[in-house]
Amino acid sequence: MRRYIPVLIISVFLSAFLIxxxxxxxxxxxxxxxxxxxxxxxRAGDYEFNGAVINISNEPVSSIFVLIILRDENGxxxxxxxxxxxxxxxxxxxxxTESAFFTITFETDPSTIFSKEVEIYYDEYLIPE
Amino acid sequence: xxxxxxxxxLIKIVAIELSILMLIGVVFYFQYxxxxxxxxxxxxxxxxxxxxxxxxxxxxxxxQPTSDEFYLFLDERLGRKKLFNTFEIAPKFxxxxxxxxxxxxxINGYFLKDFYPQEGFSVNKNKGNISVxxxxxxxxxxxxxxxxxxxxxxxxxxxxxxxxxFLLYLAMxxxxxxxxxxxxxxxxxxxxxxxxxxxxxKEHSIGALKIMHKVLGDIIDDHHSTDxxxxxxxxxxxxxxxxxxxxxxxxxxEK
Numbered sequence: 001m002r003r004y005i006p007v008l009i010i011s012v013f014l015s016a017f018l019i020x021x022x023x024x025x026x027x028x029x030x031x032x033x034x035x036x037x038x039x040x041x042x043r044a045g046d047y048e049f050n051g052a053v054i055n056i057s058n059e060p061v062s063s064i065f066v067l068i069i070l071r072d073e074n075g076x077x078x079x080x081x082x083x084x085x086x087x088x089x090x091x092x093x094x095x096x097t098e099s100a101f102f103t104i105t106f107e108t109d110p111s112t113i114f115s116k117e118v119e120i121y122y123d124e125y126l127i128p129e
Numbered sequence: 130x131x132x133x134x135x136x137x138x139l140i141k142i143v144a145i146e147l148s149i150l151m152l153i154g155v156v157f158y159f160q161y162x163x164x165x166x167x168x169x170x171x172x173x174x175x176x177x178x179x180x181x182x183x184x185x186x187x188x189x190x191x192x193q194p195t196s197d198e199f200y201l202f203l204d205e206r207l208g209r210k211k212l213f214n215t216f217e218i219a220p221k222f223x224x225x226x227x228x229x230x231x232x233x234x235x236i237n238g239y240f241l242k243d244f245y246p247q248e249g250f251s252v253n254k255n256k257g258n259i260s261v262x263x264x265x266x267x268x269x270x271x272x273x274x275x276x277x278x279x280x281x282x283x284x285x286x287x288x289x290x291x292x293x294x295f296l297l298y299l300a301m302x303x304x305x306x307x308x309x310x311x312x313x314x315x316x317x318x319x320x321x322x323x324x325x326x327x328x329x330x331k332e333h334s335i336g337a338l339k340i341m342h343k344v345l346g347d348i349i350d351d352h353h354s355t356d357x358x359x360x361x362x363x364x365x366x367x368x369x370x371x372x373x374x375x376x377x378x379x380x381x382x383e384k
Binding site for chain 1 (some may be wrong): 224225230258
């Protein structure tokens with residue numbers, strides 16, 4: 001029986017590894033991108049990102065910030081910018097299933113950018129008792 | 130101590146597990162290649178749709194509106210979710226760039242410049258990123274007006290393929306491990322049987338040989354003694370020869 005123990009141990013470890021890899025891809029979160037972000041060079045040569053976020057939870061959320069990180073070919077961060085989707089006031093809420101637009105403009109030369117990342121931050125709104 | 134005793138067994142187990150993982154890896158690789166081809170096909174289709182909308186929008190209004198207005202136009206015409214619902218992996222970014230910006234040099238390098246692809250679209254793979262670009266033309270124009278680019282990174286594709294087929298890989302892992310275990314049990318049983326057979330043969334053969342050796346020894350001794358007796362008798366019984374048999378005398382004395 002003792003001989004079979006390594007087989008069991010290895011099998012369990014491999015299964016745990018595979019499950020771990022699988023769950024690593026989950027985004028999660030109450031606020032997600034509502035479709036992809038449009039990246040373009042707009043009027044006056046502004047390098048611009050336009051997108052929308054949606055509240056997929058059952059609770060309202062506030063203070064939503066979208067952050068875009070631009071990186072060069074070596075993975076070094078060139079520029080990071082964020083925008084408040086609902087405005088500065090904490091009282092403004094994004095209700096469940098509601099979506100909101102955002103625009104972020106960069107001064108960086110687009111030719112130097114190799115990859116982009118987007119991150120979304122928000123506060124869960126606590127309903128006062 | 131246990132590890133030292135079972136080191137070879139452990140090595141065999143690791144080798145078998147690695148072989149199983151390699152086999153699963155081959156399956157994963159083919160599925161990933163297939164997913165990449167599918168991604169390119171779907172991306173091309175959606176990029177063409179965006180290109181058509183861009184063609185309509187910019188032909189009517191020109192390049193004056195900013196990109197946020199174009200984004201709202203796309204949202205109104207196609208819907209954000211509907212636009213990308215054909216994708217299994219929705220890209221986080223898509224780009225629309227005008228040819229005149231590329232010609233002016235304001236967008237060098239990053240955006241692809243392939244405005245005249247042979248197949249109507251081009252695929253660019255670079256450092257873990259894959260992107261599809263489709264040019265679009267303004268109404269009644271001979272030259273391309275701009276280019277639509279949709280990209281994804283390979284890691285996202287890998288994760289998606291892995292997540293979709295996770296149960297299959299897990300099932301393969303379990304089934305192959307079971308098969309290996311069954312084979313191990315069969316070989317082990319066979320070895321034990323062989324060992325028992327050999328032991329039995331060895332033990333009994335030695336015993337039989339000992340008995341045979343003893344029997345043969347006795348026969349040889351008997352033959353020897355019989356030969357000696359007949360030789361002595363022949364000598365004593367011969368009257369012509371004056372020989373006294375010592376053996377006869379000795380037997381007489383003993384009596």
